Amino acid sequence: MKKEKLTLIKVGGKIVEEEETLQSLLRDFSQIEGFKALVHGGGRSATKLASQLGIESKMVNGRRVTDAETLKVVTMVYGGLVNKNIVAGLQALNVNALGLTGADMNLMRSDKRPVAEVDYGFVGDVKEVNADLLASLIHQGIVPVLAPLTHDKQGHMLNTNADTIAGEAAKALAKHFDVTLVFCFEKKGVLRDENDDESVIPEIDRIAFKQLVEQGIIQGGMIPKLENSFQAIDAGVKEVIITQASEIHLGRGTKVS
Numbered sequence: 001m002k003k004e005k006l007t008l009i010k011v012g013g014k015i016v017e018e019e020e021t022l023q024s025l026l027r028d029f030s031q032i033e034g035f036k037a038l039v040h041g042g043g044r045s046a047t048k049l050a051s052q053l054g055i056e057s058k059m060v061n062g063r064r065v066t067d068a069e070t071l072k073v074v075t076m077v078y079g080g081l082v083n084k085n086i087v088a089g090l091q092a093l094n095v096n097a098l099g100l101t102g103a104d105m106n107l108m109r110s111d112k113r114p115v116a117e118v119d120y121g122f123v124g125d126v127k128e129v130n131a132d133l134l135a136s137l138i139h140q141g142i143v144p145v146l147a148p149l150t151h152d153k154q155g156h157m158l159n160t161n162a163d164t165i166a167g168e169a170a171k172a173l174a175k176h177f178d179v180t181l182v183f184c185f186e187k188k189g190v191l192r193d194e195n196d197d198e199s200v201i202p203e204i205d206r207i208a209f210k211q212l213v214e215q216g217i218i219q220g221g222m223i224p225k226l227e228n229s230f231q232a233i234d235a236g237v238k239e240v241i242i243t244q245a246s247e248i249h250l251g252r253g254t255k256v257s
Contacts, residue, residue, distance in 0.1 A: 004177055004178065005034045005178045006034070006035040006037065006173060006177035006178065006179050007032050007034065007037075007180045008038075008039065008170050008179060008181050009029060009036065009037070009038050009184065009248055010039040010163060010166035010181070010183050011025060011038065011039070011040050011245055012041045012162070012185060013040070013041035013042040013043045013044050013082070014044060015245045016041070016042065016082055016086055017042060022089060025246075025248075026086070026089045026093055026095075028248050029090070029248060029249070030093040032249050035139075035177065037134075037138065037145075037173075038143070038144070038145045038146070039145075039166040039169065040082060040083070040146070041078075041082075041148055042074075042077050042078045042081075042083075042147075042148070043064065045077045045081060045082055046074045050070060050073045053069075055069045055070060055073060057070065058070075060118050060120070062221070064120075064123075066121040066122040066123050066159040067121045068122070070121070070122075070159075071121070071158075074149070075149060078101075078147040078149050079099075079147045079149050082147070083145060086099070086145050087099040090143065096141060096143060097142070097143040097144075098137065098142050098143065098145065100145065100147065101146075101149040101150070101157070102126075102146075102150030102151055102158075102160065103149070103150070103157060105133055106133075106151075106153070107130050107146075108128070108129050108150045108160075108165065109126075109150065109152065110124025110127055110151065110152060110158045110160055111124065111125055111127050111152065112124060112125075112156075121159075122156065122158050123158060123160065124152065125160075125164075126160065126164060129171075130172075131172035131173050131175065131176060132176075134172070134173060135173060135177070138176075146165055146166075148165050166181060166183070167181070167228050167231065167232050171231075171237060174235060174236035174237050179236075179239075180237075181229070181237050181239070181241070182241045182242075182243060182248055182253075183225060183240070183241070183243075184244065185244070187200075188247060188253060189243050189252070189253040190204060190222060192217055200252075200254060202254065203254065203256075204254055204255075204256055204257070205256075206230060209230070226242075229242070230256065233256065233257065239255060239256075239257070240255070240256040241253045241254065241255055242254045242256065
């Protein structure tokens with residue numbers, strides 16, 4: 001039986017935390033045809049509120065160390081402020097959205113990350129996704145808006161990387177839909193020349209990826225993003241696109257195959 005298409009968009013916090021870019025994103029997102037879902041970040045808002053509350057934000061390798069007080073802040077910001085602003089904005093565009101964390105309906109269960117060189121605190125590594133329930137919502141015409149929060153089924157919320165939430169949701173939903181996973185960031189795609197915004201590499205497979213890393217063209221944070229993309233393809237996701245937020249409804253950017 002032919003599966004219907006689902007477009008799953010992951011957007012960083014910066015895009016959804018500023019009114020102008022948020023409204024632009026929501027308009028573009030509303031124009032995507034067929035089934036869709038949105039995963040968002042919100043780190044800058046969390047850092048700002050933590051600072052106002054006198055809570056110091058600690059980052060290691062770009063990841064937030066989440067102690068008990070920080071967990072309260074990210075739960076409020078990701079699951080509340082940012083998530084509900086997105087949902088309200090989508091309702092204004094006649095997109096029937098539902099804001100969710102991993103705890104809601106037991107959608108995404110995680111284990112607390114074990115302490116290695118760094119103790120990240122209350123950070124979750126995803127272990128289980130309730131894809132049947134999520135697919136049921138989507139088939140009813142509901143657009144899930146997923147916050148980067150999961151739970152451990154022991155009564156604790158866990159801060160969870162938004163790229164991971166998007167990747168795990170896409171993989172789990174691949175048995176129900178032809179999933180296109182779209183990672184949004186500030187450039188139009190993976191660039192051959194970081195100083196030339198028009199030098200987008202249209203398609204990258206594993207062989208090209210290896211060569212581009214060896215040549216130093218792909219480096220830094222783009223390496224794990226592409227590695228995650230290949231893992232998603234291996235798990236049945238039909239297509240992964242890395243693009244700019246303003247291009248999400250146009251299908252442009254770098255396709256990972």
